[in-house]
Amino acid sequence: MAEIFAKCGIPLQSADGAGVAALSCEIAALSAQADGATVLIQATPAQDFVLSDGRDLGIPACRMNAGVAAKVISAFNAAQPLVIDYEHQTLHTQTNGKDAPAAGWIHGLKWIEGKGLYVVAELTKRARQLIRDGEYRYFSPVIQYSKHTGEVLRVLMGALTNNPAIHGMDGVKVQ
Numbered sequence: 001m002a003e004i005f006a007k008c009g010i011p012l013q014s015a016d017g018a019g020v021a022a023l024s025c026e027i028a029a030l031s032a033q034a035d036g037a038t039v040l041i042q043a044t045p046a047q048d049f050v051l052s053d054g055r056d057l058g059i060p061a062c063r064m065n066a067g068v069a070a071k072v073i074s075a076f077n078a079a080q081p082l083v084i085d086y087e088h089q090t091l092h093t094q095t096n097g098k099d100a101p102a103a104g105w106i107h108g109l110k111w112i113e114g115k116g117l118y119v120v121a122e123l124t125k126r127a128r129q130l131i132r133d134g135e136y137r138y139f140s141p142v143i144q145y146s147k148h149t150g151e152v153l154r155v156l157m158g159a160l161t162n163n164p165a166i167h168g169m170d171g172v173k174v175q
Contacts, residue, residue, distance in 0.1 A: 018144050018153055038107075038122050042169045043141040043155060046116040051165040059150040062143070068151050069111040075154050081105035084121060088140065088159040103127035103136075103160045115170070119158060127160060128174045136160040138169075 048061040082105065083090055089100040104127050108120035119141070123131075130136045140161045144154040 018146055037125075037128070038120065039174060040110065040112075040118045041121050041139045041158075042116050043109075043119050043139065043158070044117045044143075044152060045166065045168065046112075046114055048150070049166055052167045053163070053165045055165070057145070057150075058147055059145070061150055062145055062152055063150040064117060064152050066111055066113065069109075069117045072117065072152055072154060073109045073111065076109050078108055081107050081122075082119075082155065082157045084119075084123070084127070084139075084158045084160065086127075086136070086160050088142070088161070090157060090159075091142070103130075106155065106158060109155060117152070117155075119155065121158075123174070130160070131174045136162060138162060138164045140165065 044062070044064045046064065046066075048063050048065075050061045051057065083100075083102050084104040084106060085100050086103050089098060092098070093100045102124060104121045104123035106119045106121050110118045110120060112118055119139075127136070138161050140159045140163075142156045142158060143152050144156055145152050
């Protein structure tokens with residue numbers, strides 16, 4: 001899978017012909033536990049979407065709907081939480097030598113009809129503070145998608161970022 005993440009910000013392809021893209025969405029912390037660490041973060045809208053940054057993924061649009069989301073959710077392995085880092089540094093650490101500290105962990109996925117696919121995320125204290133202070137406002141999922149249909153296949157990881165590739169997502173709210 002390392003070859004999938006060789007570059008960030010351009011379409012990537014795995015051996016099975018599935019493409020991978022790092023996308024960006026505004027963080028939407030719709031619910032939180034008493035400690036404020038666990039939040040729902042909107043990963044995709046509830047319909048097909050294109051990237052606003054002009055990247056060509058080789059498909060007309062990424063496909064997302066309730067049926068696609070059900071497949072993505074069933075493919076998620078809760079035994080191995082997925083990392084949320086800062087600015088997709090996990091994808092760059094081998095080439096730039098910088099650390100890739102976690103901003104949080106994705107523990108699950110949830111479909112909210114009319115809103116989209118959400119990640120159930122545990123954010124670190126530092127990440128929550130950076131969001132509260134306005135230093136980070138967006139969530140950028142890294143997804144695997146079908147190069148034939150555009151359907152999102154899996155969420156692979158995510159990042160806090162300030163350069164969203166998908167516009168119109170919910171605003172930031174953390175406790």
